[in-house]
Amino acid sequence: GQNIDQPTEMTATEGAIVQINCTYQTSGFNGLFWYQQHAGEAPTFLSYNVLDGLEEKGRFSSFLSRSKGYSYLLLKELQMKDSASYLCAVGNYGQNFVFGPGTRLSVLP
Amino acid sequence: DTAVSQTPKYLVTQMGNDKSIKCEQNLGHDTMYWYKQDSKKFLKIMFSYNNKELIINETVPNRFSPKSPDKAHLNLHINSLELGDSAVYFCASSQDGGAADTQYFGPGTRLTVL
Numbered sequence: 710g711q712n713i714d715q716p717t718e719m720t721a722t723e724g725a726i727v728q729i730n731c732t733y734q735t736s737g738f739n740g741l742f743w744y745q746q747h748a749g750e751a752p753t754f755l756s757y758n759v760l761d762g763l764e765e766k767g768r769f770s771s772f773l774s775r776s777k778g779y780s781y782l783l784l785k786e787l788q789m790k791d792s793a794s795y796l797c798a799v800g801n802y803g804q805n806f807v808f809g810p811g812t813r814l815s816v817l818p
Numbered sequence: 819d820t821a822v823s824q825t826p827k828y829l830v831t832q833m834g835n836d837k838s839i840k841c842e843q844n845l846g847h848d849t850m851y852w853y854k855q856d857s858k859k860f861l862k863i864m865f866s867y868n869n870k871e872l873i874i875n876e877t878v879p880n881r882f883s884p885k886s887p888d889k890a891h892l893n894l895h896i897n898s899l900e901l902g903d904s905a906v907y908f909c910a911s912s913q914d915g916g917a918a919d920t921q922y923f924g925p926g927t928r929l930t931v932l
Contacts, residue, residue, distance in 0.1 A: 742920070750925070750926075751908055751923035751926050752923050753923070754921070754922070757920065794859060796861060800919070806863060807863070808860070808861040808863075810859075811860075811861070813859075
C-alpha cells in the first residue's frame with residue numbers, strides 16, 4: 710500500500726524560495742514525481758527523482774531520500790504564476806502512480 | 819497539436835443515465851489511464867490500459883468501464899450515473915506504462931450529475 714502526505718496549503722511571497730515537502734510509506738518504487746496543477750487545469754509534469762539526491766531544473770529542484778521516505782520540491786524566485794497545487798506522486802513497481810493529496814501554494818505580491 | 823485530448827469538456831446529466839467520455843492521444847504512447855479528481859482535489863487512478871493488460875483499481879464500481887478501439891483511444895463509459903460520480907475525470911498517457919514513466923494529462927472532463 711501507499712500513504713503519501715503533503716501539507717495542505719502554503720503561502721509565500723513573490724521572489725522568495727519555498728520548499729514543499731512530501732513524505733511517503735512504501736516498500737519500494739521506481740520514481741518519485743512532482744506535478745503542477747493550476748486551478749481548473751490538468752496536472753503537468755515538473756520533475757522526477759529515481760536516485761537519492763537533488764535534481765535541478767531551472768527554478769525548480771526536487772530532492773529525494775529513499776531511506777527517510779522523504780522528498781521535497783524547491784521553487785526559487787517565486788512568481789505569481791507559480792500559484793497552483795503541487796502534487797507528489799510515487800510510481801510503484803508493477804503498479805501505477807499514486808498521487809499525494811497535493812499542496813496548494815499561494816504566491817502573494 | 820494537442821497531445822492528449824478529451825471530449826466533452828463539460829458534461830451535465832441526470833442520475834441514472836449512461837454516458838461516455840472520449841480520450842485520444844497523439845503521442846504514440848502505449849499506455850493510457852483514467853483518473854478521477856473529486857471536490858477535495860484528490861487525484862485517484864481508476865484504470866490503466868495498454869495492448870496487453872487492463873489494470874483496474876479495485877475501488878472503482880463496475881458501472882465504470884474503459885473501452886479502447888485502438889492504441890490511441892481510451893474511452894470511459896459510465897452506466898447508471900450517481901450523484902457521487904460528479905467529479906473531474908482526467909485521461910492520461912505514458913510511453914510504456916512503466917512505473918518511472920512521465921504521464922501526460924488531458925484537459926479533463928467536468929461531470930456533473932443532477
